[in-house]
Amino acid sequence: MWPFYLALAGGIVTGIGGQILLKTGADSETILQQLLRPQTIIGLMLYGMAAFLYILALRKIPLSVAFPSVSLSYAIVAVLGYVLFNEPFGVLKIVGLVLIVAGVWLINQG
Numbered sequence: 001m002w003p004f005y006l007a008l009a010g011g012i013v014t015g016i017g018g019q020i021l022l023k024t025g026a027d028s029e030t031i032l033q034q035l036l037r038p039q040t041i042i043g044l045m046l047y048g049m050a051a052f053l054y055i056l057a058l059r060k061i062p063l064s065v066a067f068p069s070v071s072l073s074y075a076i077v078a079v080l081g082y083v084l085f086n087e088p089f090g091v092l093k094i095v096g097l098v099l100i101v102a103g104v105w106l107i108n109q110g
Helices: 002-027 031-036 038-057 063-070 072-085 091-107
Strands: none
Touching (some): 002 038, 063 072
């Protein structure tokens, strides 16, 4: 069963990488320039790889566990947004992220 959880984790990490690359490609003047930036292209490729890994994980992991687990990426991306892009990070955001992580932990206990 662990290979499927490894695929899920890989999908989450790959999706996070894609999100960060899309953000770095987002400073172009036009949509066309943004779409043609290497960061955007690689970010979209990573999203495709994340979807493939997620499909592999779904072969054995219940959807009711796998899909909520992907929300861990929200928490990780929020922290990376603060660290890498100096995005705001207040107490309410921290509380919300703790609730997300706690919810994923609870779902995976069953």
